[in-house]
Structures are given as structure tokens and as C-alpha cells.
Amino acid sequence: MATDPLPAAEQLPVTIDDVRAAHIRIASSIVRTPTFVSKTLSQLTGATVYLKFENLQFTAAYKERGALNTLMQLDSETKGVIAASAGNHAQGLAYHAHRLGIPATIVMPTNTPTVKVTQTEGHHANVVLYGETFDAAYAHARELEGERGYTFVHPFDDVRVIAGQGTVAIEMLEDVPEIDTLITPIGGGGLISGMAVVARAVSEKAGGRPIEVIGVEAELFPSMYNRINGTNMPCAGDTLAEGIAVKEPGVITSGMVRQLVDDIVLVSERSLEEAVSLLLQIEKTVVEGAGAAGLAALLQHPERFRGKTVGIILCGGNIDTRLLANVLLRDLARSGRLARLRIRLQDQPGALFNVARIFDQQRVNIIEIYHQRVFTTLPAKGLITDIECETRDRAHLDRLMVALTEAGYEASPVELA
Template sequence: MTAFAAAPSLTAQQGLPISIDDVKAAAAAIAGSVIRTPFLKSETLGQLTGAEVWLKFENLQFTAAYKERGALNRLLSLTAEERQRGVIAASAGNHAQGLAYHARRLGIPATIVMPQFTPIVKVQQTESHAANVVLFGEKFEDASAHALDMAAKRGLVYVHPFDDAKVMAGQGTVGLEMLEDVPQLDTIVVPIGGGGLISGVATAAKAHNQNISVIGVQAELYPSMYAAMKGETATCDGDTLAEGIAVKSPGKLTQQVVRALVDDIVLVGERDLERAVSLLLGIEKTVVEGAGAAGLAALLAHPRRFRGAKVGLVLCGGNIDTRLLANVLLRDLARSGRLARLRIRLKDRPGQLFEVARIFDQQQVNILEVYHQRVFTNLPAKGLITDIECETRDREHLDRLMEALRAASYDVRMIEAD
């Protein structure tokens, strides 16, 4: 299915900002300085989604994201005079860390402008690479404008996180490695923010096999490239778990490549992103951020689109705040019925709470927290409610508990997770 372009061909690469030769040159330039990450088949996710699923573990890079590849390729292209002046970039986090890490390794001064509400873990990790971090603005676009202003005033070299040919070519080495390892792939699913990664991957993929399907994924809250390809105006706003791809305006260079070589772009909601993060941790024992889980979220949200395909997913980053990760995991447990909060109406008489606890014991349900409420309720003065947080094996186990409570004449309802 092609949403916005004619079927791509090798000739479509002519006149584009990058070519397969650029991607191969980037691979040679960065070899030995970035990790050639594993590309492994997931039997369990394959059974779950109905596709043959391969995972590219870019979250295992030193800075836990693929962004190192493009950043390093760009740094290696600087002249001696540019290296001395130093570089500056705007980033929500992963480009910042990749650029800062390799700039320090190469002895190049680096300044990074990050949005004010960037996850703390990304700010701290960027600072750990000796970069000068400046927090400015609410969104990437605010930080980018400030970085460009600083570059002009201080004579720094601005390194764009995605709309730069050297950066795009560097990111394309991800796709080159995937197809070297598993040449029989027929579909590659790539998260899209500004479009640097998918531009590079699509360039490598279409040179390998012009019939391979390259599918982009964006969060529903930030469908900027999706809208651009369809000639629509996108409304991009809100707090998305995939803040790494929360870009309001895709690149001009990347749009050219996406229009020519990418077959489709799909959108995913926050629940699918949360479930994908949880599944990757639970099944593959790997930590990914929201953007890194977008590919799997696409398979969950659009199962018929990928069923039966040999799909390569790019787990593009693993820099997620630990508190946010904990919230995601707990919310997923609640939605699956393994964690629940039940609101039970009791009579104000001795032994009521004991009798309720006895039913929980009979059903082998673990009680985690008990909230006993007498005052802040609209029940009669002699009425009261208790909220009990509990842990069950699955949804069926939870249903049996509720049936047992109702059979004992208790008024019980579940407080649903959002």
C-alpha cells in the first residue's frame, strides 16, 4: 500500500540529497567508533503480531541511541578550523548525547541547546560528556532557533539533528547493517521525527532491493511528516511518550527523500506506545524509550498491515526516565488486569473489612494497599467505602474475585486506568 508516492525505484535516488555511496562512505568513516548493534529475531513478538519480527538494538549504542552515527559522520567532515571553533546543536536528547560524546572524544568543544522540559536523564547524560548544556524553550523548534542565534553570534558550527546530508548518511548505516545481516527482509519500519533516520535507511534499503517496503511511524500527537507528505496542515501538540520524535516541522532535505523512497507512514497512539515499551522490556528484557518502541507500536496498532511480512524494526533509543518507565509498566499492568483498584461499599459495623480480606485470601489475590474512607464521600453517615489495590494473575482472575465479592453481597466496581 502506497499512501503518498509512486512506487520507488533506483532512479528515484538521482538528484536526492544523499545516495547509497554516501551511506557506504559514512559506514567506512564511523567503523570502529560506533557499535555494530545486534539484529535479532524475536519469536515471541512474531507470534504476538503475526509477522516475522527482527529487532535492531540501537538502544545498545554507548549513548543508547542511533544518533551517534550521524553526529560522528558530520563531525568527521569538519575542517581543522571548524573543529577549533566548536559545534552547537539543538536536541531533545539523543542527538545531543551522540554529538557531545564524539565531540569530546575528538577534542571538539560542544554546546547543546535543549528544550526546558527535556527528561532529566538526557540532560544529565549530555552534561556527563563535557558539553555546555543550555535549556531554552518548550519545544525543539524553540531550542533550534536559539541554537542558530548562538551559532551566528559565537561563530559555532551548527550541526542539525536531521536535516543535514552527512547526518542522514550516517543514520543510514543502520539500514545498511540490517540488510547485510538479514538480506531477505521485505519491510523495514522506522520511527520518524524530523526524518533523518528514515531518509538514510530508505536510501540503503531501496539500493538493496527496490521492492522492499519502507514504512515510517509517527506519534498521533505529532504527525508532521505524515501531514507534509499528504499536503495537509498538521496540529502537533501534547505530551507524547515518544518525545524523541515529537517534531513539529520535518526537514526540507528529509522530505525530499521520504517523498521519493518511503512507501507509507502510519500513526500510533499513546496506548500502543506504552504497550510496546512494556512488551519490549517484558519479552526482550530491553529498555527502550517511547520513540524507540514506535516500530513495534505500529505492528500492534496496524496488525493487518504487517501480518506475514519479514519486518525489521529499529529500536532507535533507550533513554527513558526511570520514573516514567515505572509509570508505563504499572499502567500496562493495570490495563491487563494484573493490577487493579477496587472500590467496595461497606456497612459501618465490626468485621466488614475482615470479611472482605477473607474473600481476597480465598481467591488468592494479593492486597497491595487499602484506603478506608469515611468522611469524603456522599454515602449516608453510617456508610463507608474502601479502595483496595490488588495484584492478580490476569483479567480472568480479577473477574473471579469481583464475582466472589458480589456473591457475598458487596457493591464493588473497578476504578479503571486511563
């Protein structure tokens, strides 16, 4: 990647002039989100970390930029726009289409969560539920496009969308010119393609310096990684980063990534969970899994970025509250602040009281207790008790385990995946 001779500006389907024009076009109608340094994340990772808070857009995602740039270039006679999306593209397109007085239809799979349907309808779009997969919804949207004369707005494989997404990089590099590395999530490739155009232009201008562009994909959906590197890793599974869970990247974007992007790294679900949790705890900001992918890369591959001045795009904040709660609780468990201990007891009076006394002595808070007498491999008089508890940190939990062992109890933690 990015090893061939630099392409001339006119050979790229999107140029820096396209991105600059897009920025002028949309600037008054989107939020110029701030780019702040994170001292704590910088200390944790060994890089100087700047965060671009695109989760502060009105619909909580950068997708507004590309959608709006496309809408503002449509013919005034358009009958309306249509898209297939169950995510941020749907809301960004619906919101700005309504604001501009353009009818919008969004086709979503029938299994789309109700909250996403409701949010999109809240932006006055006509939502059509069709098919059980995105591919089915996409095919139906293209059918309706032809039948009704609508204009289809692709979520990523459109030069107008790519130029709009690239405006993120214009703002970042204006605000923090010293950034030398951009870490950008990849789904279909629209965002990183636009970002890379800007980075290349800055690198090539007189007195400019190289800016590395690094893409990030979830390990479960390495579609662009496969396309660029000729690999055939599976793209499937339940990833926290559903916003970048794309099985087939774009044609236009794949070509641009091949020419302009320096590397693509993959991140685990555990790293994504840790990144979401850290951003809430440290930066007090809610970010969805895809939006946290850049930080996840920094956490999982610290040696790759140590000493660099890194720009990370928090590209979206639309995460289900119940899912967010699960992520936070799992992070507490991994850090030792929340634990479930499986303890073998004798089924006799006072057994639970005696073990609870040890928790009290160690100043460990018991949250819940689960008894199991029947579904166990122990003898009839055996008893398994799971105790969910709260500790200060891993060392505090370790002291509790030592105390239980010294008191003669057989105890073991119930580990997370």
C-alpha cells in the first residue's frame, strides 16, 4: 500500500480541491467539532493523542458530512433521495434531506433495532423495512430508485460522499498541524479515502512533512484488509464495531486506499470494549464501537505508534445504552473491580454467614449471591455458591482470594471471555 509512485492529482477520483470545495459547501450546516489532546491517553499509550469529537455532530456521527455534500449537489428537480442503511448514514441523510426540503426514503432490514427505525423516522424519513439482510435491503433500495425516480445516495462508494468525509481531516490538520499519523476506522472506506487525500496534499506541499494514514478494521470484518492484501479471512460475527462491519468495501474506495493508505491494522473485540470504556471514563464521552476503533488500534498496537503525534477520529456515538452498560461492566470485571467467585460450601446452617464474614473482614462489597444445589456434580450435601462482589482493584481481589483459601474454602473466579 502507498508504495507505488505518487499518483498525479488528476488520476485520483477525489482531489484535495474536491474536499476543500466540500468543506466550503457544508461548513455552515455541520458542527466544526473540536480536536483536543488527551493527556491521560497519551500517558497510557506513549503517543501524543489528539481526539476529533465527531460524535458531537447533531446525529452523533461524521456521516452527515458526506451525505450533506451529496445533497447540496443534486439537481433541483430531484424527486427525492433513497439509501439502504441501518446506521449513521441513514440518520445523517434523513436529517439534512429534511432540512433542505428533499424527500428521503431509507430501506432497512426487517431485523433493524426499533430504536434505529424510530430515530430515522424522527428525522422525517420514510422508512421501508425489507429483507433480513443488508444486501436484500440494498437491492430493494436500488429497485425503488428505478421505479420512483429517486436518487440513490451510497454510504461510501461515491466521490461526493468521499469528499465530504475528507473535511474531517481538513479541520483536524488546521487545528493541530503537528499531527503526523491519522488512525482512521474503515468500513466501506469512504472516511479513510477522504482523509488520505487531505493527508497526501499536506505531505506534498512545499515545506510539508509526511503524514501516515493508518486504517483500522475489526478482526471479525477484515474486508478492506483482504482486498488490499489478497487474503481471504472470514468476514462474519457479532462485532461491537457494527458501524464498520462491512463484508464488501467500495470499488472507488478500494482503489484510493491502495494508492494512499500506508497500513491497515486489525483490532480485537476486547480492545474495542476497552477503548469504549476508557473514552467514557477518561474523556467523559460516549462513543460507539466503530468510533472507538482508532483508540483500540493504539491500545492493541502501542509499539506501532509510540512517540508519534496521533490524530484519532471518534467517528460516532450511537451505541445502545444496554450494550454500553454491558461493555462497562465487563471492563470492571477485567480490571478486578467487579468479580464473580464460585465457592464450594457445605450445605449446613451458618455456611453462608461464615463465608460472608470473610468478605466483610476484607471490606469487599457483596452485590448478589446465587446458590446451586441441584445442577451440580457435587454430592447431594454439596453446595456451589456464586458471589458477585465489588472490590477496589485487582490487588484487593487477590487479597480476598488469599483470605478465602486460608480459611479452607475452595474458590475460583468466573472468568470473562
